Amino acid sequence: MQERMNELIDIINEADYNYHTLDNPTITDQEYDMYLRELFELEEAHPEWIREDSPTQHAGGKIIEGFEKVTHKIPMMSLSDVFSEQEVIDFDEKIKKEGVTPEYVCELKIDGLSVSLLYEKGKLVRAATRGDGTTGEDITHNAKTIKVIPLKLKQAVDIEVRGEIFMSKATLEKLNKERKAKGEPLLQNCRNAAAGSIRQLDSKIAAQRKLDNFIYHLPNPLDYGLHTHMEAIEYMKELGFKINPNNRLVSNIKEVLEYIEEKGQIRASLPYDIDGVVIKVNSISQQQKLGYTAKYPKWATAYKFPAEEVLTKLKDIIFTVGRTGQITPNAVLDPVIVAGSTISRATLHNEDYVLEKDLKIGDTVSIRKAGDVIPEVVEVKKERRTGKEQDFVMIKECPMCHTPLIKKEGQVDYFCPNPKCPARHIEGLIHFVSRDAMNIDGLGDRIMEDFYNFHFIGNLADIYSLKQHEQDLIRLEGYGDKSVSNLLEAIEKSKENSLERLLFGLGIPHVGAKTAKVLAQKFETMENLQKATFEELTAIPDIGDIIAKSMMDYFEEEHNKAILEELKELGLNMKYLGEKIEEKEDFAGKTFVLTGSLELFTREEAEEKIESLGGKTSSSVSKKTYAVIVGANPGSKYDKARELGIPIWTEEESKEKLES
Numbered sequence: 001m002q003e004r005m006n007e008l009i010d011i012i013n014e015a016d017y018n019y020h021t022l023d024n025p026t027i028t029d030q031e032y033d034m035y036l037r038e039l040f041e042l043e044e045a046h047p048e049w050i051r052e053d054s055p056t057q058h059a060g061g062k063i064i065e066g067f068e069k070v071t072h073k074i075p076m077m078s079l080s081d082v083f084s085e086q087e088v089i090d091f092d093e094k095i096k097k098e099g100v101t102p103e104y105v106c107e108l109k110i111d112g113l114s115v116s117l118l119y120e121k122g123k124l125v126r127a128a129t130r131g132d133g134t135t136g137e138d139i140t141h142n143a144k145t146i147k148v149i150p151l152k153l154k155q156a157v158d159i160e161v162r163g164e165i166f167m168s169k170a171t172l173e174k175l176n177k178e179r180k181a182k183g184e185p186l187l188q189n190c191r192n193a194a195a196g197s198i199r200q201l202d203s204k205i206a207a208q209r210k211l212d213n214f215i216y217h218l219p220n221p222l223d224y225g226l227h228t229h230m231e232a233i234e235y236m237k238e239l240g241f242k243i244n245p246n247n248r249l250v251s252n253i254k255e256v257l258e259y260i261e262e263k264g265q266i267r268a269s270l271p272y273d274i275d276g277v278v279i280k281v282n283s284i285s286q287q288q289k290l291g292y293t294a295k296y297p298k299w300a301t302a303y304k305f306p307a308e309e310v311l312t313k314l315k316d317i318i319f320t321v322g323r324t325g326q327i328t329p330n331a332v333l334d335p336v337i338v339a340g341s342t343i344s345r346a347t348l349h350n351e352d353y354v355l356e357k358d359l360k361i362g363d364t365v366s367i368r369k370a371g372d373v374i375p376e377v378v379e380v381k382k383e384r385r386t387g388k389e390q391d392f393v394m395i396k397e398c399p400m401c402h403t404p405l406i407k408k409e410g411q412v413d414y415f416c417p418n419p420k421c422p423a424r425h426i427e428g429l430i431h432f433v434s435r436d437a438m439n440i441d442g443l444g445d446r447i448m449e450d451f452y453n454f455h456f457i458g459n460l461a462d463i464y465s466l467k468q469h470e471q472d473l474i475r476l477e478g479y480g481d482k483s484v485s486n487l488l489e490a491i492e493k494s495k496e497n498s499l500e501r502l503l504f505g506l507g508i509p510h511v512g513a514k515t516a517k518v519l520a521q522k523f524e525t526m527e528n529l530q531k532a533t534f535e536e537l538t539a540i541p542d543i544g545d546i547i548a549k550s551m552m553d554y555f556e557e558e559h560n561k562a563i564l565e566e567l568k569e570l571g572l573n574m575k576y577l578g579e580k581i582e583e584k585e586d587f588a589g590k591t592f593v594l595t596g597s598l599e600l601f602t603r604e605e606a607e608e609k610i611e612s613l614g615g616k617t618s619s620s621v622s623k624k625t626y627a628v629i630v631g632a633n634p635g636s637k638y639d640k641a642r643e644l645g646i647p648i649w650t651e652e653e654s655k656e657k658l659e660s
Helices: 002-021 029-045 085-097 169-181 190-198 203-208 229-239 253-269 284-290 351-357 422-433 445-453 466-474 481-496 499-505 513-523 526-531 534-538 545-556 558-569 603-612 636-644 651-659
Strands: 069-071 080-082 104-110 113-120 123-129 135-137 159-166 212-217 248-250 274-281 300-304 309-321 327-338 341-347 364-370 374-380 591-595 616-618 625-630 648-650
Touching (some): 029 309, 085 274, 085 300, 104 253, 104 300, 113 190, 159 190, 169 190, 248 253, 253 274, 309 374, 341 374, 351 374, 422 445, 466 481, 513 526, 526 545, 526 558, 545 558, 591 603, 591 636, 603 651, 625 651, 636 648, 648 651
Parallel strands (some): 591 616
Antiparallel strands (some): 104 248, 113 159, 123 135, 159 212, 274 300, 364 374
16 A cells, blocks of 8 residues: 555656646646655555655645746645536535635636735846746746736735746747748647746747736735725736636526536537636635645635546457448547546547557557547557567458458448348348437437337337237336336427437438438429439538438438338428428528527527528638637637638627627
8 A cells, every 4th residue: 555655656756746846747647646645645545654855745836957946935836626516516515615715716727827926115136937836937028028918006005926937839830831931840729828828048039929818816816905806816917917808707506507508518619728627715814724734725726627538448349230230440548537527448440540540459549529529539548568469450341240341342341241131130220210310319229129028119200009919018127117208208299399300210320310300491392302303402502412312312212211201101291390491592592500598599509590692601611611700718719810801790690690
């Protein structure tokens, strides 16, 4: 046990040095947090073994050569971290146990470099990094190049304030374009770019980096007659400091959690990187009552957003068969939490994808959530290989029916050509009931597999005949009268879905949810779609030859005709029920991008209305974009639109155009 504690101390101290001093992180935040938490738990169990140089006893960082040392009169302490909603609630309960009923101030946790600014008679005399919390580095010559840091305050006061120096996303993107053109190595991320810039010995280089700054802390507010943190924030703003507009005073922990959820949703659209939310007790007297640990204030904590990219072990690669017969390799992973979800599987797409990434079974790989939904393997950490890893080998037969696989010329995917392959059939049924298709609540993947194996469901029509098996379902383990009743009600309700859901659910190759909606809006009924010619289909924007041929092939198949007729007899709606397309000049055939936090309507409402007027939406800005609709805190898409000279519509302006 003591040996493990010593090992953890060495790992974390080395990581602190690489991160804080050299600006060259060697492990991920996820790994660091995991090691630190383990060390805390061991030290709580064995306080007699706590070492003086344990990272739990002081904030990390050392002084590098070339900068003068600065001693902080009031230590610059770091904050404790929490990682879940429950830990935020626990933080609140600990405070209340001390007899305090607090208001909180919530702030965005900017991912940059902490700074202390010292003023005498209103003039900037020194800027310093946090360093180890007691001793930092004098960076005055570089801080003076940051335009938002005032050289002279609006009042001639002696004061020290603290905040964060950072680089915006747009600045990093611009710098990297310039560096790429010159053949220079790219800057890794905003945080490292800011830290590296502020530690330049030549202030001209720092000035070229266009750094930014937010001030968020006054270490001695009572000296200025200020009795709350929010009063201190307002006072520093009056002096001329840049304050983050997202700061918010809340009255209870429920509102803290609402703030965390809200800011997590707009995180990607912010013009700078954040990695969490800082929560502080507002009252200074309550802060004093709560006090400090050796390392942290007890009256504040930092909620860290779930990691977006983490490391884990690739234990195996297995193969699945999709509804079209497509064979997909999948990563089997050591379970790991990514963006709030536990991930143990991730798609590897196809053979070429695995070979390009040079993945081997046993590798350490980085995982992230693509679009906050689908987990993906980003890269292999080759430096962690031991030599025991196994090479990837593509299979030659279907893993379900053992039919030899085929690979069509010009394609990257392998397919099982057997139309009666059970895996293909099950996947097609699962797709039909999925959220974006018929959206039948209660028929998840595992339940559909069970019902297929129990011979309750063998085809699409059987889903709507499940009532015949009601008593059999009730007798199944985990079911009962109420759950079966709810399931049958959800199945019945799905008959009322609009045509595009049914069309997508049929699993026609190359027809996704968006394409299904375009087709349903255009042809309005399933009967019209079945009669549509190749020329009529390809005349529709975004419907090319491949989709048109796929549609023609599907509707010519006798088996598919029979299924559609059976579903119609069972009472499924075959008409488009959504808003009809009424093409308007401002929208017809044009592409729009939405960015920022929208308040007058939801993103889905805006997209639906744009489509109903003949327009379409995209997730990225390009020269083909007609206009960008901007809400609060727009991100890089707004900057890109300005750079390309694309019209920018405010929410009010776009709402007026959409409704007129």
